[in-house]
Amino acid sequence: MDKIETEQNMASTELPHVQLGKAPLPESPILLGWLRQMLLIREFEVRTMQAYQNRLIGGFCHVYIGQEAVAVGSIAAVNPDDPIVLAYRCHGHALARGMDPKYCMAEMFGRIGGCAKGKGGSMHMFDAPHHLYGGHGIVGAQTPLGAGLAFATKYEDEVLHDGKSQHVTLCYLGDGAINQGAFYEAMNLAGLFNLPVIFILENNRYSMGTAIERGTTMASELHTKSAAHGINHAIVDGKDVVSMYQSFKSIADWCREESRPFFVEAQTYRYKGHSMSDPRKYRTREEEAREEGSDCIDRLEKFLCDEHDLTTDGIKQLTRQVKTQVREAVDWAKNSPETPMDELYKDVYVDHWGPFTGTSKPEMLQGEDE
Amino acid sequence: MSERIIEFRDALCEAMSEEMRDDQKVFLLGEEVAQYNGAYKISKGMLDEFGPRRVIDTPISESGFSGMAIGAAMRGLRPIVEFMSWSFSLVAADPILNNAAKMLYMSGGQFGCPIVFRGNDGAGGQLGSTHSWCVESLYANVPGLKMAIPYDAYDAKGMLKTAIRDDNPVFFLESERLLSTTGHVPQEDYTVPFGQAFVRRQGTDCTLISFGRPLHFCFEAAEELAKEGIDCEIIDGRTIRPLDIDTMVKSVKKTNACVVVDQSWSFASIGSEVASQIHRYCFDDLDNFVHRVHSDDVPTPYASNLEQAYLPNTRKICEAVRSATYNT
Ligand SMILES: Cc1ncc(C[n+]2csc(CCOP(=O)(O)OP(=O)(O)O)c2C)c(N)n1
Ligand SMILES: [Mg+2]
Numbered sequence A: 001m002d003k004i005e006t007e008q009n010m011a012s013t014e015l016p017h018v019q020l021g022k023a024p025l026p027e028s029p030i031l032l033g034w035l036r037q038m039l040l041i042r043e044f045e046v047r048t049m050q051a052y053q054n055r056l057i058g059g060f061c062h063v064y065i066g067q068e069a070v071a072v073g074s075i076a077a078v079n080p081d082d083p084i085v086l087a088y089r090c091h092g093h094a095l096a097r098g099m100d101p102k103y104c105m106a107e108m109f110g111r112i113g114g115c116a117k118g119k120g121g122s123m124h125m126f127d128a129p130h131h132l133y134g135g136h137g138i139v140g141a142q143t144p145l146g147a148g149l150a151f152a153t154k155y156e157d158e159v160l161h162d163g164k165s166q167h168v169t170l171c172y173l174g175d176g177a178i179n180q181g182a183f184y185e186a187m188n189l190a191g192l193f194n195l196p197v198i199f200i201l202e203n204n205r206y207s208m209g210t211a212i213e214r215g216t217t218m219a220s221e222l223h224t225k226s227a228a229h230g231i232n233h234a235i236v237d238g239k240d241v242v243s244m245y246q247s248f249k250s251i252a253d254w255c256r257e258e259s260r261p262f263f264v265e266a267q268t269y270r271y272k273g274h275s276m277s278d279p280r281k282y283r284t285r286e287e288e289a290r291e292e293g294s295d296c297i298d299r300l301e302k303f304l305c306d307e308h309d310l311t312t313d314g315i316k317q318l319t320r321q322v323k324t325q326v327r328e329a330v331d332w333a334k335n336s337p338e339t340p341m342d343e344l345y346k347d348v349y350v351d352h353w354g355p356f357t358g359t360s361k362p363e364m365l366q367g368e369d370e
Numbered sequence B: 001m002s003e004r005i006i007e008f009r010d011a012l013c014e015a016m017s018e019e020m021r022d023d024q025k026v027f028l029l030g031e032e033v034a035q036y037n038g039a040y041k042i043s044k045g046m047l048d049e050f051g052p053r054r055v056i057d058t059p060i061s062e063s064g065f066s067g068m069a070i071g072a073a074m075r076g077l078r079p080i081v082e083f084m085s086w087s088f089s090l091v092a093a094d095p096i097l098n099n100a101a102k103m104l105y106m107s108g109g110q111f112g113c114p115i116v117f118r119g120n121d122g123a124g125g126q127l128g129s130t131h132s133w134c135v136e137s138l139y140a141n142v143p144g145l146k147m148a149i150p151y152d153a154y155d156a157k158g159m160l161k162t163a164i165r166d167d168n169p170v171f172f173l174e175s176e177r178l179l180s181t182t183g184h185v186p187q188e189d190y191t192v193p194f195g196q197a198f199v200r201r202q203g204t205d206c207t208l209i210s211f212g213r214p215l216h217f218c219f220e221a222a223e224e225l226a227k228e229g230i231d232c233e234i235i236d237g238r239t240i241r242p243l244d245i246d247t248m249v250k251s252v253k254k255t256n257a258c259v260v261v262d263q264s265w266s267f268a269s270i271g272s273e274v275a276s277q278i279h280r281y282c283f284d285d286l287d288n289f290v291h292r293v294h295s296d297d298v299p300t301p302y303a304s305n306l307e308q309a310y311l312p313n314t315r316k317i318c319e320a321v322r323s324a325t326y327n328t
Helices: A030-055 A068-076 A091-097 A103-106 A142-161 A181-192 A222-228 A241-258 A285-292 A296-307 A312-335 B010-022 B048-052 B063-075 B086-100 B136-139 B154-164 B214-227 B246-256 B272-280 B304-312 B313-326
Strands: A084-086 A131-136 A170-176 A197-203 A232-237 A262-267 B005-007 B026-030 B053-058 B080-083 B116-120 B144-148 B170-176 B180-184 B197-201 B206-210 B231-238 B239-241 B258-261 B292-295
Touching: A030 A068, A030 A091, A030 A103, A030 A296, A030 B246, A068 A091, A068 A170, A068 A241, A068 A262, A068 A296, A084 A091, A084 A142, A091 A131, A103 A312, A131 A142, A131 A170, A131 A285, A131 B144, A142 A170, A142 A197, A142 B063, A142 B086, A181 A222, A181 B063, A222 A232, A222 A262, A232 A241, A232 A296, A241 A262, A241 A296, A296 A312, A296 B313, B005 B010, B010 B026, B010 B154, B026 B048, B026 B063, B048 B053, B053 B239, B063 B080, B063 B086, B063 B180, B080 B086, B086 B116, B116 B154, B116 B197, B136 B144, B136 B239, B136 B272, B144 B154, B154 B170, B154 B180, B197 B214, B206 B214, B206 B246, B206 B313, B214 B231, B214 B258, B214 B313, B231 B246, B246 B258, B246 B272, B258 B272, B258 B313, B272 B292, B292 B313
Parallel strands: A084 A131, A084 A170, A170 A197, A197 A262, A232 A262, B026 B053, B026 B080, B080 B116, B116 B170, B144 B170, B206 B231, B206 B258, B258 B292
Antiparallel strands: B005 B180, B144 B239, B197 B231
C-alpha cells in the first residue's frame, strides 16, 4: 500500500519550544468580579460543610476551600463555550463557570431542583448550558474525557464546519490522579492527535492522606511527565488568582491558536480535610497555618485595596452579598422537593422501553434550547 | 429480485460507510482501523474514502481512546469505537461502563452518549484464555447500555446501522468466526430494529434460544435431532438489551420445552437470566425445567480438542434437548 501521510504519523518527537509572556491584567470591575466569585465559593463551601453536619448532604463530599483561585483564574481566561471537565472536588469550578449556587446545593441535597435532578450528588456536577461536562468520581477518569472534548471541538471546527480549530478544553485533575494510567493515555492521545486541551494539575500536595512524594516519582519535577508525551508545561502559583489568570490566558490562547495540549501545574493547598471525615493526622497544624497565611482571597483583597481603590467597606459589602446569595441558595435547595420516584427509571436510556421512561431535562435547563 | 450475496465483514463495512456518508458526526476509531484496514479487514477501504480525520488509527490504549470517544460523544458526535477484540475492552471497563453507560443518568438527562463499541467477541480460534472472552454476561449486567449480537450478514448490516443511529451507547458483539460467512444483503437502505428476536427455524418440540455464533451449533443440533424425530424451534435473540422475551415466551408456550444456549460461563449469565424469565412467564407451560448450555466453567483452553469440548457445541446442545424433552 502507498504510504499515507496522516497527522497521526507526523506526531512530533520534540517538545515545541514555547515562550509565553503574561497576559495583561483586565480592568478593575473584572478583578472585583473574581474576588466576588472566590468569596462566593468559600461561603458556599462553608455552608456545604454545615449542611453536611446537619445531614442535609450525604455520601462523599469534598470542599474546595483554599483552592478557589485555581478555578476562578483559569476559567476567567477562556471563553464561556470552551468545555470544562473535572474531578469530584467540583463545586468551585461549577460556580466559577456560572452555575447558580442553588442548583449546586440542591444537587447535594438530592432534590429535583439539583443540576442533575439529584442523581449525581456532590461529586458529579453537570451543566450543559455552561459547557461543564461533569465532575467525575473515579480518580483520573475525566482525563480521557477531556481529551475527547478537545477532540470533539476540533472535529466540529475542522470537519463539520470546515474551518480552523478554535476551542480549548480545560481538564482538571488532582495530584493523586497523576498516578492513574488513564492520565498517561490521555496525554499520549492529546499529544499525538494535537488536541487543544489543558490538563490542569491542582497540586494541593495531598491525595487523601498521601503526601505527593509518597505516591509519585519526580514529585518536584512533575513537568517531566508531560514532557514525556511531547506536551509543554507551566508551573503557576495557584494561590494567586492574578498570576493564575495572566499565565493561563497566554497558555489558553496558545493552545487555541496552535491546537496543541498543555500541562499546567497549579500549586495550591486544600485547607480542610479531604472529605467530611478526615482528622488530617498526616500533616501538621503549623504547615496548615503557614499555607493559610498566603490565602488567595486575602491576597486579592490586598492587591485590590492597594492598587484598585477597594476599601474595607467594599469588601464587607461583597461579603454580605455572597452570604445572602448562599443563604438563599440553601433555602431554595431546602424547599426544592425531593426527587420524585418516577425519576428512578428516567435518564437510563434516551428512549422508552421496558420499565425505562425516557429522559427529561433538569429545571436548570428550562428555557434552554439544548 | 436477485440475491446480493456478500460477506458478514463487508456488511459491517457497508453499514459504517453508509452511515458515515449520511452523517458527518459519525467517525471510526480504533487500533489498526485505518492504514491496516482493520485487524479483521472490516474497515477495508474506509480510510481511502473518508480520510484520516474520520477513520482514525489509535495507539494501543483502550482506556484512553474509549474515554476520548465518550468525551466526544458527550458533545453529540457519534463515534464508532472498534475493539480489536472485546477481550481487550477489559482494560477500558471504567470508561465504557462508568462513563458511557451512566452519563445520561448521572447528568440528570443533560449529556447522553451516542456511541457504538464494536469488535470481535467469543472463543473458537485457539487464542487461549486472555483472547477468548465472551463479554456479554459481564457487561449486560449494567443498565444504560444496549447490547446487540448479529448472526448473519443481513443482520450485521441492519443492526449496525440501528446501533449507529441509536442515541444510547451500544455494545455490538461480532464473532470473528462468522466474519467470512456470506448472506443476502439487499442494495436498499434498511435497518433491523433492536428488541425483536427472530425465529430462524420453526419447530414444535423444543425451543432453542441463542445469540450470535452458538446459533450455528443450534442449527447443526436441530438437523441431528430431526433425524431422531425431535423438531426444534430456533430463536435468535439478536439483542440482549433490550431482550425480546415475548417472542421467546410465545415459542415456549407452544413447544413446552426450552434450552438456552449461551457462549459465556453459566454463573450469573445471559443463560441464567433468560432461563429465569422463561421459568417465570412459562411456569405452567413447561414440561421440564429450562436447560442451559454454556461454555464449561473453566478458562478457555488453547488445545483444539479441549476448546471444542469447552464451547457450547452440537453434542452438548443435543444432549440438553433430549433431556429437556425426555428423550434420553
Ligand atoms: C479509581 C479511584 N480510586 C480511589 C478513589 C478514592 N479516592 C477519592 S479521592 C482520592 C484522592 C485523590 O486525590 P487528588 O487527586 O490529589 O485530588 P484532591 O482530593 O486533592 O482534590 C481517592 C484515593 C477513587 N475515587 N477512584
Ligand atoms: Mg490532591
